[in-house]
Amino acid sequence: MIKSIFFDFNGVIIDDEKIQMNAYKEVLKGHGIELTEEWYFDALGMDDRTFVQAMFERAQKKMQPGTLETVLQAKTGLHRTMIEDELPLFPGVLNFIKAASREFSVGLVSMANAEEIGYVFERAGLGPFFSVMVMAGDVSACKPAPDCYRRGLEKLNEKRQSERLLPLLASECLAIEDSPPGIQSAHAVGMHTLGVTNTVSENALREAGAEVVTHSLADWTVDSVKLVFV
Structure with a gap:
């Protein structure tokens, strides 16, 4: 029972899975990473930190000190903006x-x-x-x-x-x-x-x-x- x-x-x-993906697309593009749907949905189940690290590795981009926190903060802020008008x-x-x-x-x-x-x-x-x-x-x-x-x-x-x-x-x-x-x-x-x-x-x-x-x-x-x- x-x-x-x-x-x-x-x-x-x-x-908000598509909203999450679009927020990440916009933020990661500023770091030279073109996030695809395939990459995003391959990473379902990851937390944000693990996801960002995985995307940098998959794109073969070196993550500079402070980049992880910058990406996470930008994505969370953009996600909130995207759902602000209607939850x-x-x-x-x-x-x-x-x-x-x-x-x-x-x-x-x-x-x-x-x-x-x-x-x-x-x-x-x-x-x-x-x-x-x-x-x-x-x-x-x-x-x-x-x-x-x-x-x-x-x-x-x-x-x-x-x-x-x-x-x-x-x-x-x-x-x-x-x-x-x-x-x-x-x-x-x-x-x-x-x-x-x-x-x-x-x-x-x-x-x-x-x-x-x-x-x-x-x-x-x-x-x-x-x-x-x-």
Whole structure:
């Protein structure tokens, strides 16, 4: 029986994978790097630091001291500008999160940085619905490594212990992901997985190990989760 749901952020809660890519395209162009869709989507699951380092290596560009921080700050600022007028949350996701938080412990496991997550959570009023969050910097290894989901479960059980509740097993948790590395990360810990085709194809998610694949979280309810993941 599912007792906790962990959400990814980019591509699951907020529809900004293309926005992220375009922000990086503009910033990296100033450093002589032409970011392609192939390069970007090959790097799904990486945090920002790992991504920028990987793009410089792939372009065979030497990174000068201070360049990494400059790129990261510029990209985060541009990303905020791009979503400032209208927050691109996926249809139905806010209602689903609210409903889920009344029935399950809800957590966030994302490789996005705290500043970008914090901005969206504040704008959308998401904070009260999440018990725990794991973000870039909380673990050293990016998805598909299991570290982030393992840490998410640890943080949840630490909170439950403080509330005098029994710890949960990974098999009592559901991870909702939009990318193969995310599915693989959660699967490696032993969590159930629901893939959403917001970013890659159904086949790609199933090949990564997704138990169930959906085209939209707007089609899901708390009862759906209880019925499908028994």
